[in-house]
Amino acid sequence: MRPSAMLQLVFFNVTNGLIIGAFYALMAIGLSLILNLSGVINFAHGGFLVIGGYLAYTLTPYLGFWGALLVAPFLTALIGFAVERLLIRRLYGRDPLYSLLLTFGLAFIIEDGTRQIWGANGLPFSVPVALTSPLSYQFFFITGYRMFMVATVAIVVGLLFVLLRYTRIGVRIRAGTLDLETVAALGVNVRALRSLNFAVGIFLAGLAGVLAGGQLGLEPTMGDGLLMPSFIAIVVGGVGSLTGTLLGGLLIGVASGLTAVLFPSASEAVIYVMMAIVLLVRPQGLLGEEGMFT
Amino acid sequence: MTAGQQRHLAVLAAVWAALLLAPYWMPLFGGYTALGSRVLVLGLGAMSVNFLLGFTGVLSFGHAAWFGLGAYGCGLTLKFVGASTPLGLLAGALVGGIAGAILGALLVRRRGIYFAMVTIAFGQVFYYIAFQWSSVTGGDDGLRGFARQPLHFELFQIDLLHNDVSFYYFVLICFAAVLAVMASILRSPFGRTMTAIRENERRARFLGIPIELHIWIAFTLSCFFMAFAGALYALVNNFADPRMLHYSLSGDFVIMAVMGGMRTFWGPLLGAVIFVVLQDYLSSVTVNWMSFIGVLIVLIVLFFPRGVLGLLPQRRTA
Amino acid sequence: MRVLEIDNLTKRFGSLAAVRDISLKVETGELRAVIGPNGAGKTTFFNLVSGLFAPSAGSIRFDSRDITRMPAHQRVGLGMARTFQITEIFPELTVFENIRIVTEVAAGYRLRPWLSRTEKADLRGRIEELLELAALTDKTDRLVGELAHGDQRATEIIMALALKPHLLLLDEPTAGMGDQETYEITQLIRRLHKDGKLTIVLIEHDMRVVFYLADRITVLDQGRLLAEGTPREIAANEAVQNAYLGQAA
Numbered sequence: 125m126r127p128s129a130m131l132q133l134v135f136f137n138v139t140n141g142l143i144i145g146a147f148y149a150l151m152a153i154g155l156s157l158i159l160n161l162s163g164v165i166n167f168a169h170g171g172f173l174v175i176g177g178y179l180a181y182t183l184t185p186y187l188g189f190w191g192a193l194l195v196a197p198f199l200t201a202l203i204g205f206a207v208e209r210l211l212i213r214r215l216y217g218r219d220p221l222y223s224l225l226l227t228f229g230l231a232f233i234i235e236d237g238t239r240q241i242w243g244a245n246g247l248p249f250s251v252p253v254a255l256t257s258p259l260s261y262q263f264f265f266i267t268g269y270r271m272f273m274v275a276t277v278a279i280v281v282g283l284l285f286v287l288l289r290y291t292r293i294g295v296r297i298r299a300g301t302l303d304l305e306t307v308a309a310l311g312v313n314v315r316a317l318r319s320l321n322f323a324v325g326i327f328l329a330g331l332a333g334v335l336a337g338g339q340l341g342l343e344p345t346m347g348d349g350l351l352m353p354s355f356i357a358i359v360v361g362g363v364g365s366l367t368g369t370l371l372g373g374l375l376i377g378v379a380s381g382l383t384a385v386l387f388p389s390a391s392e393a394v395i396y397v398m399m400a401i402v403l404l405v406r407p408q409g410l411l412g413e414e415g416m417f418t
Numbered sequence: 419m420t421a422g423q424q425r426h427l428a429v430l431a432a433v434w435a436a437l438l439l440a441p442y443w444m445p446l447f448g449g450y451t452a453l454g455s456r457v458l459v460l461g462l463g464a465m466s467v468n469f470l471l472g473f474t475g476v477l478s479f480g481h482a483a484w485f486g487l488g489a490y491g492c493g494l495t496l497k498f499v500g501a502s503t504p505l506g507l508l509a510g511a512l513v514g515g516i517a518g519a520i521l522g523a524l525l526v527r528r529r530g531i532y533f534a535m536v537t538i539a540f541g542q543v544f545y546y547i548a549f550q551w552s553s554v555t556g557g558d559d560g561l562r563g564f565a566r567q568p569l570h571f572e573l574f575q576i577d578l579l580h581n582d583v584s585f586y587y588f589v590l591i592c593f594a595a596v597l598a599v600m601a602s603i604l605r606s607p608f609g610r611t612m613t614a615i616r617e618n619e620r621r622a623r624f625l626g627i628p629i630e631l632h633i634w635i636a637f638t639l640s641c642f643f644m645a646f647a648g649a650l651y652a653l654v655n656n657f658a659d660p661r662m663l664h665y666s667l668s669g670d671f672v673i674m675a676v677m678g679g680m681r682t683f684w685g686p687l688l689g690a691v692i693f694v695v696l697q698d699y700l701s702s703v704t705v706n707w708m709s710f711i712g713v714l715i716v717l718i719v720l721f722f723p724r725g726v727l728g729l730l731p732q733r734r735t736a
Numbered sequence: 737m738r739v740l741e742i743d744n745l746t747k748r749f750g751s752l753a754a755v756r757d758i759s760l761k762v763e764t765g766e767l768r769a770v771i772g773p774n775g776a777g778k779t780t781f782f783n784l785v786s787g788l789f790a791p792s793a794g795s796i797r798f799d800s801r802d803i804t805r806m807p808a809h810q811r812v813g814l815g816m817a818r819t820f821q822i823t824e825i826f827p828e829l830t831v832f833e834n835i836r837i838v839t840e841v842a843a844g845y846r847l848r849p850w851l852s853r854t855e856k857a858d859l860r861g862r863i864e865e866l867l868e869l870a871a872l873t874d875k876t877d878r879l880v881g882e883l884a885h886g887d888q889r890a891t892e893i894i895m896a897l898a899l900k901p902h903l904l905l906l907d908e909p910t911a912g913m914g915d916q917e918t919y920e921i922t923q924l925i926r927r928l929h930k931d932g933k934l935t936i937v938l939i940e941h942d943m944r945v946v947f948y949l950a951d952r953i954t955v956l957d958q959g960r961l962l963a964e965g966t967p968r969e970i971a972a973n974e975a976v977q978n979a980y981l982g983q984a985a
Contacts, residue, residue: 165531167669214720220531221477222719225676228669229715236708352542355535363532393550396543403524403536607845614837617826624786624824625841626812626899632846 137381143270145377146277147332149370151350152357153281154328156369159358160301161321163220164212167227169354170347171234172326176200176333177342178242181249189252197330204326208319216318231347238344249337273335280331281370284324288366297321301364356399362412371410433684437590441583451582452654455589457694459650462593464674464686466643469600471672472680473609474636475616477530479668480537483544484641486663487514488648490548490555493658496564503567503578507592507649514645515638522637526630538665545663560659564652578653585653592650596643601683603639612636677718679727688726738800739764739903739935740785745794747780754780756959757794764902767929767936769946772956773980778939779821781956782907785937786818787811798903817896818905821939823888827881831872831891834880835863838898866894870924886917890924897928904928906938910945918942925949947971955979 151169158166180196187195207230215223251269288294296317300307308314336346353376361372376395384391402409436443437458441451467481491513492506499505525536548555555561566578566585578585603609611632614622623629652658661667670693671686678689696714700707722729740762747755755777762768770778784791787808795804803811826834839859840846851859867873870890875883880891889909896904909925910918922945928934929949940946946953946967953970955962957979963970970976 159531163531165534211716211720218723219475219477220534221471221672221676222723224477224479224534225669225672226716226719228673229712229719232708232712232715234712236706236712240706240709352539356539359532359536359539363535393543393546396539396546399536399539400543407524407528603849606849607840607851608847608849610833610837610840611846613829614826617828618824620820621824621826621895623808624812624818624820625838625895626809627841627846628809635847 133385134382137385138378139381140384141378141381142374143274143377144380145374146274147335147373148350148353148357148377149373150277150281150328150332150335152354152361152369152373153284153366154325154332155354156325156358156363156366157297157328158322158325160364160366161297161304162212162216162223162318164223164227164322165220166325167224167351168207168230168234169227169325169329170351171231171238172200172204172329173333173336173347173350174238174342174344175203175234176330177249177337177346178238178247178333179330180334180337181242181247181342184250189250193334196334197327200330200333201323201327204329205319205323208322212322213315213319235344235347242342242344244344247342249342251338269338273339276331276335280328284328285366293317293320353395356395358409359399360402360409362409365409365411368409368411375410441586451586453694453698455582455586455654456651457690458586458589458593458687459647459654460671460674460694461687461690462596462647462650463644464671464678464690465597465600465683466640466647467668467671468675468680468686469604469643470636470640471675472682472685473604473616474612474633475619476633476637477534478537478637478640479534479672480539480541480665481640481644481671482663482665482667483537483541484514484518484644485648485651485667485671486541486544486548486658486660487517488645488650489652489658489662490561490648491645492649492652493561493564494554496567496652497561501567503569503653506564506567506653507646510649510652511642511646514648515642518641518645519634519638522634522641526634526637529633538668541663541665541668545660545665548660548663555658555660558660560657561652562657565656566653579656589650589654592646596646600643604683608632608635673715673718675725676723677725679725681724682727685725685727692726738762739766739798740937741797741800742785743795743797745781745784745796746792747777747784747789748792753959755784755791758956758959758961759794760954760961760964762903762935762937764935765933767925767938767949767951769950769953770937770939770956771941771943771946771953772962775958776956777959778956779907780959782818782905782937782939786816786905812899812901815900815902816905817899817901817903819889819892819896819907819909821907821911823885823892825880825888825892825895828879830877831867831880831883832863832876834891834895835866835898838895839863839866842899862898866898869897869927870894871920884917886913886920889913889917889921893921893924893928902935904934904936906936908939908941910940910942918945922948 151173155166155169158164176196179199180192183192183195211226212223215226288298296307296312300314300317304314332350336350340346357372357376358369359372360376361368361370376398379394379398380391383394440454444450444454463485470476470478488510492510495509496506499509521540525533528536549557552558568578569576569588576584576588578588604612611622611627614625614627615629615632619629648662651662674689674693675686676689677692678687679685697707697711700710704710718725738761742758742760745755745758746753758781770781772778783789785796787803787806790805795802797803798811798814798816801814803814826837836859839862843859845851845855864873867876870893872887872890872894875887880888883891893906893909906925910921913921925936925938926949929936938949950967952965953967954964955970955976962979963973963976965973
């Protein structure tokens, strides 16, 4: 292959990878938020993604695409909030096994419920035409929608980081991640904080669902394929570090994209290989800290 | 012998009687012998998970990986290496067990949530390999083309393939053998260090117990048991399939253990019985069986975390 | 011989120095009390000596051996045992089972899949000895989590003893106890000290216990060594009195 064509192929795949990576990062960050503050491995995260997508689908006829995009994640977060308040909250003192099992059971309920309400077959999700046209002839693969997705993820994640750094709630969440007892001793309402944190994490999942729906269409099982990469993004980036998770998501996305150039069928496997390498070389993850969550 | 011990022995005798006579009483309830074999094997899987989870207190959620490895190890051996049931079982157990030993050595320093996540992810690696390497493993369709081989003894043969009842007893013997090993480990000084680690890890460390080493040993043992169960499962079905590696199966095993009673020895078997029966029944009665199982899991976790056997007033084992 | 020799021990958590330049020496057979106001760094000091974490600077020598970087479970193997401020036992096991685990580990049986009859009998004898020492023989089949606080603490102490240590670190053994329980634990510690020729280092807040038991007292304040001496010397020491600011002295 000519060098410039090769380069273009690489560029194509790296960009593709970044787009996928942005997506993984979005999911993983939500998962990470919940894991860090509450110690809950949310197996139902994929389920909330599905809810987000399907809710957007249902709302589109009334609110249009943009309205649905705005409202569906909030509604999903509300559902998440209710779930945390009613169910998960009871399990905080106990062995983390139980919250893991609970979310596992919830995932079943959500998948089946979705099938019940919206049918087992895939549903198409219509996206405004303005977004689907490619940006330019040269970069035909970078459709407007994909750019839009990346932009949305960037804005939302950026907002989240700003929130965590500069607002009072954000600081409390970060402090709580490091030492919940001290935060509680300082008079912060830890239970409310956890509920809010959970809702934020679910918001991100719901948003991911809307975006995924626009890209891939809707299906009751679509959350499954994204759950594992999210876990791996967290492991690679470092448990306990949000920036690490962001980095992890992007990295595995890019790795996946690049591998697609050379070994197309292995592009999925490569993220597992990356995880294995990280575990061998730097077990706490790229930006993780020694001793977190041992 | 105290009254408590007498009662204990009576219950044990009843359980074994039920297991020995299963091919005869199961049909009365609409069951069939092959189902019994299946339940025994899944129960063994759940007990292997419990060995680590309930008795050592280690959160490992990727155990299906070893189960599946055992299944594929057995199947591949029977298909490509030699038509011998014992060989298949041994190979399956070794493959899964050794893989577990290696992985365990890498992971054992990190525990809790981290361990759980990584074991799940590793399970998925094997799932993926089984899926993609279809030339060897048969991919999505699963590994076929092997079957239970008759057992050859000097004077006679026992047909395992066509005779469900003989096969059931074969499985029961294997089950009993593994159980004997498990029980004796749990009652040994080493088994008591496992309990110590579960009860209070810090105190265990300050007793001079090298925690990581002991957890690694417990982990490796449970992987061997799990892989053996997986190998048996391949024989039950004459078939091995990527779903035997998937984390949802790991979840099923954990649920069986929790449902039956995590801190008890026989609980997971009871959980397996309940789970299999429920799943069979529900999927024939309603399309939404998944929701039912999901709700059941939620209810158990919230209200019956000690499981069925945990409801009985009892002293913990060992 | 010196059982414990500590040089310039320092531990920093971020910018906070919990323990700063502490040096002390404990002789064989001594009973040393470590006292000081809250936040003085006493438990951190114990954590460093027992190996819960490594120091930022300084060294620790145990029986003339440098153990500064040695992991906790190895220190136990060398003959150091400790108890914790919040009793650390196995709450859902019986007293007997708690002691049994320790005696098995101490006898080197921790990896054994089975024991011979003689081995079991020997262990049983040892367990009964220990139970008698702490007057727990009649409670041997009770779950430790259900015992009174004093009995739990006594169980923890004999568990530490089962390791056959020659240095015993006791972190606030009478914390949260009433007069009667305090008396009993104090007598237990005294028995251990006189009979076993054990070296004991003890963190305590209750001054009656300190003055009753201690051969020497080390006073810590804000992470530093404030004073050291015999009980009489310490009682007369003004700086110590000031540090306590009128707390029970």
